[in-house]
Amino acid sequence: MKRSAEAxxxxxxxxxxxxxxxxxxxxxxxxxxxxxxxxxxxAHGWTCSTHFWAAQIRDLSADHRVIAYDQRGHGRTPAAVKAGHSTEALADDLEAVLATALEPGTKAVLAGHSMGGMTLMAAAGRPKFAEHAVAALLCSTGSSRLVAESLVVPLRPGPVRTRITRSILGSRAPLGPVTPLSKRILRYGTMGPGSAPEKVAECARIVHACPRPARVAWARVLAELDLDAGVRELRVPTAVVAGTADRLTPITHARALAEALPECVGLDELTGMGHMTPVEAPEAVSGRIRALVNAYLKQEEKAV
Incomplete structure (x- = not known):
């Protein structure tokens, strides 16, 4: 059954x-x-916006204070200067959001999808992260070798696949309007094969709204990503969620994160889901965030 326009x-x-x-x-x-x-x-991912978290915001805001922000160059956050695209900039932005939206010392559960998860890794050693983060969720993300391990291009691993993947993800071609063809392409590259048409359309609207300069600039950053050290700095209880049909950040990334995290508190492998897990499996993602709040944030508040 299709959702109403209001929903x-x-x-x-x-x-x-x-x-x-x-x-x-x-x-x-x-x-x-x-x-x-x-x-x-x-914290949302590459080519997305706060709209990507719509299902989680609807669910959690009934009894949580939900803080969502647009990464630089996405949604309603203006484009950055040319030199303003780096994992350090992502960490700077998260620190600024935490300082602006939370009172000093107030704890929160931080959740990041894709590039948003990388933002958490980049900020893990920062003072504001230590001040405010009580637990974290890494959702459909990875810390390094994103291009080399991507399965978007159906070829054997090697230099040829890596070159083609890099050129596709970093393409300067405009995405244009959302069409039946563009939805099929997006579904293949970023979503599970069983994704409902309305969820594919929702993701397509969000991704196609991302300005081309931001899409290209951040693609270059992600192509060279190395946040393995940041994973080891992520010392709060951290859960990992990923889809088994994710082509952009295959499930091997989630398993590697779970192994490397100092305090991994669970790896949820969502069968048949792709890269857009907060949209594809909203109940699972919201449920994991709630579980982290109940296990760590509410316990922290009781102890104060």
Missing amino acids: AAPPVAARELTAVSADGSRIHVELHGPDDAPAVVL
Whole structure:
């Protein structure tokens, strides 16, 4: 059964803030839910926006304070200067969001999807991360070798596949309007084979709305990504969620993260799901965030 237009619309924020990053970049931040509820911070992935977390915001904001923000160059956050695309910039932006949206010392569960998960890894050793993060969720992400291990191109692993994958992901070609063909391409590359048409359409609208300069600039950063050291710095209880049919960050990345994390508290392998797990399996992702809140944030509050 198709969702109503009202249910499909992105949630309206209770309040909006602007965080100012280390280089002066202005980051769009949305607050949902009660101010005095347990806090959850959501960081979206490459070519997405706060709209990507719509299902989690609807679910969690009933009894959580949900903080979602647009990564630089995405959604309502302006494009960065040419030199402003790096994992250090991602960490700077997250620190700015935490400082702006949370009171000093307030703890939160941080969840990142894809590039958002990489943001958590990049920021793991930062002071604001240590001050505010009580637990984390890494969702459909990886820390290195993203191009080499991608399965988007159906060839054997090797230099040829790597070159073709790099050229596809970093292509400067405009995505254009959402069409039946573009939805089929997006579904193949980023979603599980059983994804419902309305979920494919939802992801297509979000991805196609990403400005081309941001898409290309961040693709170059991701192609050279090496955050293995950041994984080892992620010393809060951390859960990992990934789809078994993910072509962009195959399940091997999730298993490697679970093995390398200092305190991994669970690896959820979602059978048949692709890269867009918060949209494809919203109940599973929201449920894991709730479990982290209950296990770590509420216990922290009781201890204070």
